[in-house]
Each structure stands twice: as C-alpha cells, then as structure tokens.
Amino acid sequence: MKILVCISKTPDTTAKVAFKDNNTKFASEGVQWIINPYDEWYSLVRAIELKEKDPSTIIHLVTVALADADPIIRKALALGGDEAIRINADSHDSYYIAAQLAEIAKQGSYDLIFTGKETIDYNGSAIGGMLAEMLGLPYISLATKFDLSGTTATAIREIEGGEETDELSLPAVVSCQKGVAEQRIPNMKGIMGARTKPLKVVEPIAIDPLTSVVSFELPPQKAGVKLVPADNPEELVRLLHEEAKLI
Amino acid sequence: MSVLIFIDHSDGQIKKSSLEVLSYGAKLAAQTGSEAFGLLLGTVTEDLATLGKYGIKKVYQVNNETLNHMDTQQYTNLIAEAATQLTAKIILFSNNLTGKAIAPRLSAKLKAGLVSGASALPDTGNGFIVKKSVFSGKAFANISISTDIKIISLNPNSYHIESGSGTAEIVQLGLTVDAAKTKLLSTQKASGEVVLSEAEIVVSGGRGLKGPQNWGMIEELAKLLGAATACSRPVADEHWRPHNEHVGQTGLAIAPNLYIAIGISGAIQHLAGVNRSKVIVVINKDPEAPFFKAADYGIVGDAFEVVPKIIEAVKKLKAS
Numbered sequence: 001m002k003i004l005v006c007i008s009k010t011p012d013t014t015a016k017v018a019f020k021d022n023n024t025k026f027a028s029e030g031v032q033w034i035i036n037p038y039d040e041w042y043s044l045v046r047a048i049e050l051k052e053k054d055p056s057t058i059i060h061l062v063t064v065a066l067a068d069a070d071p072i073i074r075k076a077l078a079l080g081g082d083e084a085i086r087i088n089a090d091s092h093d094s095y096y097i098a099a100q101l102a103e104i105a106k107q108g109s110y111d112l113i114f115t116g117k118e119t120i121d122y123n124g125s126a127i128g129g130m131l132a133e134m135l136g137l138p139y140i141s142l143a144t145k146f147d148l149s150g151t152t153a154t155a156i157r158e159i160e161g162g163e164e165t166d167e168l169s170l171p172a173v174v175s176c177q178k179g180v181a182e183q184r185i186p187n188m189k190g191i192m193g194a195r196t197k198p199l200k201v202v203e204p205i206a207i208d209p210l211t212s213v214v215s216f217e218l219p220p221q222k223a224g225v226k227l228v229p230a231d232n233p234e235e236l237v238r239l240l241h242e243e244a245k246l247i
Numbered sequence: 248m249s250v251l252i253f254i255d256h257s258d259g260q261i262k263k264s265s266l267e268v269l270s271y272g273a274k275l276a277a278q279t280g281s282e283a284f285g286l287l288l289g290t291v292t293e294d295l296a297t298l299g300k301y302g303i304k305k306v307y308q309v310n311n312e313t314l315n316h317m318d319t320q321q322y323t324n325l326i327a328e329a330a331t332q333l334t335a336k337i338i339l340f341s342n343n344l345t346g347k348a349i350a351p352r353l354s355a356k357l358k359a360g361l362v363s364g365a366s367a368l369p370d371t372g373n374g375f376i377v378k379k380s381v382f383s384g385k386a387f388a389n390i391s392i393s394t395d396i397k398i399i400s401l402n403p404n405s406y407h408i409e410s411g412s413g414t415a416e417i418v419q420l421g422l423t424v425d426a427a428k429t430k431l432l433s434t435q436k437a438s439g440e441v442v443l444s445e446a447e448i449v450v451s452g453g454r455g456l457k458g459p460q461n462w463g464m465i466e467e468l469a470k471l472l473g474a475a476t477a478c479s480r481p482v483a484d485e486h487w488r489p490h491n492e493h494v495g496q497t498g499l500a501i502a503p504n505l506y507i508a509i510g511i512s513g514a515i516q517h518l519a520g521v522n523r524s525k526v527i528v529v530i531n532k533d534p535e536a537p538f539f540k541a542a543d544y545g546i547v548g549d550a551f552e553v554v555p556k557i558i559e560a561v562k563k564l565k566a567s
C-alpha cells in the first residue's frame with residue numbers, strides 16, 4: 001500500500017489578516033506558518049494509522065511550496081510518513097497546484113491519495129476533486145470516516161442533513177475532515193527521525209493557471225454590540241422581532 | 248451561449264441552496280445577455296416547470312433514478328457533456344457538499360477556471376471577476392477567471408432567492424450514464440432537524456453549558472425558532488454533541504441570518520466559521536468574552552437563567 005498525503009502550509013489560525021501592496025498581497029510579516037489543520041490532524045494521522053495497522057505501507061508527503069515551507073514539511077514528517085517531496089513553486093491557483101500534484105501522483109503510482117477538506121486561507125476545497133479528475137480516479141469528498149479492507153475502501157461522507165457510507169475500490173482520492181482521525185502531537189523520537197528522512201525537491205512542470213487574485217478586501221466593521229439587561233431577555237426577543245425582523 | 252445551473256436535490260426535494268443559485272444564475276444571465284438553464288440529474292417529486300419562476304428558461308433533466316446517488320465521476324461526465332451540448336460558458340453550483348465534490352472535478356475536466364465560495368455576482372464590466380470569501384470569513388478576495396468557460400460555486404445563504412412568475416420548459420437529455428465507481432451502502436439521516444448548512448437561524452452552545460444534559464433548552468429554543476443547532480469544537484470533541492454540529496475554522500463554516508451563541512467565548516477559530524452570519528447574538532456570563540466584539544446583540548448573564556426566559560418570550564410572541 002502506497003499513500004500520498006498532500007500537505008499545505010497556512011497562516012496560524014490566530015494570525016492577523018491584513019493586506020499590503022494596494023491590497024493585492026497577504027501581509028505575511030510576523031505571521032507564524034503551520035501545517036493546514038485538516039492535513040495535519042485528519043488526513044496525515046489517518047495515513048499513519050493505516051500504516052500502524054499494515055507496517056508495509058509507505059507514506060509520502062507532498063507539497064507545492066517554496067523553501068520556506070521546509071520546516072512545515074519536517075514537522076509533518078515528525079508526525080509520520082517516510083519521505084517528502086516539495087514541488088518548488090508558489091501559486092494560489094487550484095488548477096496549477098493540482099496539476100503539479102497530479103504529476104507526482106502519476107510517477108509514484110499510489111493506491112490512495114489524501115487531501116484535507118480545504119486550506120484555511122484560500123478555502124478552495126478544490127484540490128482533491130481536481131486531482132481525482134486529472135488522475136481519472138474515484139473521489140470521496142469530505143470523508144468523516146475512512147477504512148480499508150485490502151483494496152476495498154469504505155468511507156462515510158457528509159451530506160446535507162446526514163451522512164452516507166460509500167464503498168469503492170482503490171486507487172482513489174479522498175479529502176478528509178473531522179472524524180477521520182484524532183489530532184496527534186509529534187513525539188521526540190518522531191522529531192529526531194524526521195531530520196534524516198528524505199525531503200526531495202523537484203521543479204514544477206509548465207502549467208498555465210486558470211485564475212488569479214486581483215485584490216483583497218476586509219469585511220465592513222460591525223457597528224458594535226447592543227446589550228440587553230440580563231433581567232429583561234424579553235427585550236432581546238422584541239429587538240430580534242421588531243428591529244432585526246429575524247424571528 | 249448560456250449559463251448552466253446545476254440543481255441539487257435529496258429525497259426528491261430540490262435544496263434551498265439550489266434555489267439561491269437559480270436566482271443568482273438568472274441575474275447573471277441577464278447581466279451578460281445570455282439565457283439561464285437548469286440541469287438536474289436524477290429524479291425529484293416536484294414539477295420542474297415551476298422552477299421558471301426563478302427566471303430560468305429551461306430545465307434539462309437526465310431522468311435516471313440511479314443518479315439520485317452522487318458519484319463524482321458520473322456526475323462530472325454528464326455535466327461536462329450537457330455543458331458542451333448547450334455551449335454553456337458559465338456553469339454554476341452551490342458551494343454546498345455536492346458542489347464541493349463536483350465543481351473542482353468539472354473545472355479540471357473542462358479546463359475551466361473555478362471560483363469556489365463566491366459571495367456576490369461577478370463583475371463582468373472588464374474581464375470576469377468574482378468575489379469570494381477567504382481566510383475563513385476574515386476577508387474577501389476578488390478573483391479573475393481567464394478561461395473561456397467559467398465555473399462558480401456560490402456560498403449558501405449569500406444570495407437571496409428571487410421568484411416571480413414564469414414556467415420553464417422541461418427537456419429530457421438522453422445522455423449515456425456510465426457505471427458509478429462508488430457504491431452507496433447506506434445513508435444516515437439526522438431526521439426532522441433543520442440542515443445546519445442551509446439554516447437561516449442557528450442556536451449554538453459552548454462549553455459554558457457544562458454538559459450534554461443541559462442541551463434541552465438549546466434544542467427547545469432551536470425548535471421554536473425553526474433553527475438548526477450547532478456547537479463549539481470542545482463540545483464536539485468531548486462528544487457532548489455530534490461532530491457535524493461543530494462550527495469554526497476546523498468545522499463547518501456557516502452564514503445564517505441569525506446566529507445565537509450561548510456559553511461560547513468567541514475564540515478566533517470559532518469566529519472563523521460564523522463571522523459571515525448576518526446578525527450575531529451572544530449570551531455569556533463574562534462581559535469580557537471576546538464574542539461580544541463580534542456581536543450585534545448581547546446579554547451578559549447566566550445562560551441557565553436567561554435562556555428559559557427567552558424561550559418563554561418566544562412562545563408568547565409566536566402565540567400572539
């Protein structure tokens with residue numbers, strides 16, 4: 001079993017969101033970068049759990065990013081995984097990123113490819129589906145459970161108002177969210193081991209992006225909270241009914 | 248040239264988020280001087296001709312019951328084929344769970360630029376620029392699509408449903424349906440509840456409620472308001488509530504008209520999933536709770552005293 005886990009780097013969840021250069025670029029000065037939580041907590045951990053069940057499993061991590069992502073990929077390796085590949089490019093176009101990942105996926109003939117639900121900065125939720133199409137593979141979007149029995153997979157995926165259980169044959173692409181696994185913390189052995197695991201850097205293939213960011217804007221500021229005294233909650237109901245007209 | 252709108256359904260019913268996209272698509276067609284068509288895969292109980300009232304001229308249907316279960320490859324191939332036959336230049340989805348599964352696949356198949364999570368109509372004055380929510384609701388990005396065919400998925404609850412009069416012509420599409428690669432084993436429905444991602448009102452509880460045994464009042468208030476229930480991450484992590492109720496940076500991002508947060512501190516990661524709500528009400532006993540900064544209305548008080556009184560007041564209002 002060979003698993004490819006797609007890892008992306010995102011600003012820390014508490015990072016201040018601000019823009020520069022006439023609102024065309026994210027102001028990344030002083031921002032702490034982390035592994036995208038969906039990749040770290042769910043897809044990577046699930047891959048590690050599958051390897052724990054079947055130690056012959058090989059896990060490769062892949063990211064499309066410049067060298068400043070190396071600490072992130074090392075941290076991911078500290079959690080688990082056998083080696084990492086970094087495609088040396090920086091892009092916010094999902095199609096461009098997916099095409100780079102597809103190239104690696106084709107060369108490595110993986111049985112299973114995991115992505116996270118979405119990146120918490122650009123919120124595309126797009127890479128998994130694109131990658132599946134480029135590889136001609138079945139795709140389970142937003143899995144909350146994933147299990148394997150030989151090359152048959154069962155996945156539970158979220159649907160509006162519930163969940164469904166699907167069965168499919170590998171190879172496949174699966175995007176993971178909460179439920180698939182539980183967040184782990186890397187241990188000392190993992191951190192030491194990660195230093196010597198291979199991190200291969202490859203150059204991107206030529207791909208024309210399909211979209212580009214023109215500008216960013218911040219949402220309008222809230223006017224401020226209108227407080228209602230605790231001994232008069234009826235007033236809140238009146239305001240929601242008469243002023244906000246929502247109930 | 249046309250605008251093709253994917254119509255999503257479950258249990259024979261068209262989803263509310265698709266009615267939003269139909270309204271959005273009809274407006275976009277008018278804006279770009281083209282016609283809006285709907286496309287429905289599978290079967291529904293309602294009369295598709297009535298969808299004309301949202302401003303679309305025709306509804307194309309692939310009337311095949313096996314399509315009531317979505318397989319991303321099967322759906323993508325059918326939509327791509329329909330889009331080609333109808334020379335669709337703009338293809339629209341709701342950015343709901345189905346849209347998230349298919350729109351990116353279709354984008355790769357057609358090499359058509361995708362903007363997912365759009366929050367407004369595109370600016371078509373000079374190029375084609377779509378505004379979308381980024382940084383988990385903390386900002387917007389204006390994204391330009393440079394390809395001939397464009398795909399947009401619209402965030403649920405970010406465009407109002409507009410209906411008038413009109414009847415759509417129903418056209419059956421005789422497309423070949425390939426075998427699905429994924430097999431549906433079972434569905435587990437959360438019965439009778441309002442779907443969180445489509446809810447107009449959401450009542451949400453946090454760790455301040457102390458334990459799952461205290462959720463009765465949250466559910467009662469939600470029921471009275473026709474609302475869905477949600478929770479903060481630790482509440483789901485402690486298994487007080489199911490994980491599909493977890494909203495925030497690492498859970499579901501929602502944008503209801505009214506979000507009522509009870510006993511939730513308002514951590515930045517929680518706000519990331521709810522900050523697109525139109526009106527936020529916060530009930531928290533700590534006046535310094537960060538959530539008050541993001542709120543429109545608030546009560547500083549003990550939820551166990553305040554919420555039952557709110558329930559009584561809503562009951563009175565509904566009775567009057």
Ligand SMILES: Cc1cc2nc3c(=O)[nH]c(=O)nc-3n(C[C@H](O)[C@H](O)[C@H](O)COP(=O)(O)OP(=O)(O)OC[C@H]3O[C@@H](n4cnc5c(N)ncnc54)[C@H](O)[C@@H]3O)c2cc1C
Pocket residue numbers: 013037452453454455456478479480481482493494495496497498509510511512513514515516517520530531532533536548549550551
């Ligand atoms: C990477 C990352 C991702 C995260 N993602 C998410 C996410 O998606 N969603 C999320 O919710 N969190 C997320 N978190 C966690 C987040 O940081 C907070 O820890 C969490 O939101 C706190 O939940 P809470 O407000 O329910 O609990 P607490 O912070 O414990 O707050 C409880 C609140 O209840 C109030 N209270 C107590 N008793 C009463 C009473 N009787 N009446 C009224 N009020 C009362 C208190 O004053 C307090 O404000 C994430 C954290 C990290 C690091």
Ligand SMILES: Nc1ncnc2c1ncn2[C@@H]1O[C@H](COP(=O)(O)O)[C@@H](O)[C@H]1O
Pocket residue numbers: 006007008009036038039062063064065094097101114115116117118119122123124125126127128
């Ligand atoms: N630059 C990248 N390199 C590797 N994987 C990525 C990259 N960007 C996104 N992904 C993967 O795709 C998932 C969904 O991202 P997105 O479609 O951008 O929201 C992420 O959770 C990652 O698993």
